[in-house]
Amino acid sequence: MSGRAIRRCLVALSAWAAASSLTAAPGPNASRTQILFLGTAGGPPLRFDRSEPSTLLIVNGREYLIDCGIGTTRRLVEAGIDSSQIRTIFFTHLHADHDMGLADVMANDFFEGGGAGTAGPFDIYGPPQTKQLVDAGFQFISVGFRPFAAAPPTAYRIRGGSFVSPFVAHEIDHDGLVFDDGNVRVIAAENSHYVMIPAATRPQFKTYSYRVETADGVIVFSGDTGPSGSIGAIAKGADVLITEASYRDTQDLDESISARAARNHWSPVVTKRFRDHFVHEHLDTAEIGQLAATARARAVILYHYDPADEADRAAYVSGVKKNFAGPVFAPGDLDRLCLSSGVLAACGSARR
Numbered sequence: 001m002s003g004r005a006i007r008r009c010l011v012a013l014s015a016w017a018a019a020s021s022l023t024a025a026p027g028p029n030a031s032r033t034q035i036l037f038l039g040t041a042g043g044p045p046l047r048f049d050r051s052e053p054s055t056l057l058i059v060n061g062r063e064y065l066i067d068c069g070i071g072t073t074r075r076l077v078e079a080g081i082d083s084s085q086i087r088t089i090f091f092t093h094l095h096a097d098h099d100m101g102l103a104d105v106m107a108n109d110f111f112e113g114g115g116a117g118t119a120g121p122f123d124i125y126g127p128p129q130t131k132q133l134v135d136a137g138f139q140f141i142s143v144g145f146r147p148f149a150a151a152p153p154t155a156y157r158i159r160g161g162s163f164v165s166p167f168v169a170h171e172i173d174h175d176g177l178v179f180d181d182g183n184v185r186v187i188a189a190e191n192s193h194y195v196m197i198p199a200a201t202r203p204q205f206k207t208y209s210y211r212v213e214t215a216d217g218v219i220v221f222s223g224d225t226g227p228s229g230s231i232g233a234i235a236k237g238a239d240v241l242i243t244e245a246s247y248r249d250t251q252d253l254d255e256s257i258s259a260r261a262a263r264n265h266w267s268p269v270v271t272k273r274f275r276d277h278f279v280h281e282h283l284d285t286a287e288i289g290q291l292a293a294t295a296r297a298r299a300v301i302l303y304h305y306d307p308a309d310e311a312d313r314a315a316y317v318s319g320v321k322k323n324f325a326g327p328v329f330a331p332g333d334l335d336r337l338c339l340s341s342g343v344l345a346a347c348g349s350a351r352r
């Protein structure tokens, strides 16, 4: 390693250590509220090192899955978690990077207990079209289970020639309280991620941020969102703001868009449309810092991002810290954070 590379590494490590509040972290079993990152990438392109967006919130031993991108089941297996023990799933929105892993999860759930009807329902919450997604997913997996069920005596519940689905879709079409099981309360707020969709068709395409209230504190999931709109209100006073960081800064955006435009031979109009999507419908690190500071959030966790290397990951953190004085975490897949009495700390990796 060259002297310059070593210096770059040291700078990255010191920024990472400063940013990550590496204080005495509680063990994973000590905290009643844990956040396990199953997928921290953003956008549909698949990556080697990061799975698509999916986060597991565990509160008092009860699991809630927020989004379900490609790779979710693989990460659950790596963490030693059977997806069928997760009975509640929330979708922030139905872009492909956030929901294409659902059929995998449904297949495992159905195989492990749902098919025989011994498991309770799996409740899936999300914006309009969630029922269509869930029903299509069940039809898709049904084809692969018919041969199992064709050999009598079958344990599968069949009605009118079709499997009885244990998956129940709940569409969210309003802001405010959308879920309360006595363990967590979930408040939804439509955000600005779809502002470029024409107003006439936008009601079919809602996109939400979620504020989750637990006994250990308030956790806000930004989902995908632009800098304006309701995210500021819903993040107010949050103990933890888990936020997308789709690009680091303007330079990062310009470089990645130029490369993509050249590769795909985009016209100037298409290139501008793509750039506008990031500027108006996603967040960069400076905007995240402003948002967290204005909302007086206590800690920020970045995800839905694509840092090139460790130095770049530290630059994402530094970008937020220009405007926000609190701790900023930049996890990778299977990193776990624990929340106790409103204080967030890293508590190891779930990778076995």
Ligand SMILES: [Zn+2]
Residues within 6 Å of the ligand: 042, 043, 053, 095, 097, 098, 224, 304
């Ligand atoms: Zn996304």
Ligand SMILES: [Zn+2]
Residues within 6 Å of the ligand: 093, 095, 193, 224
């Ligand atoms: Zn999106």
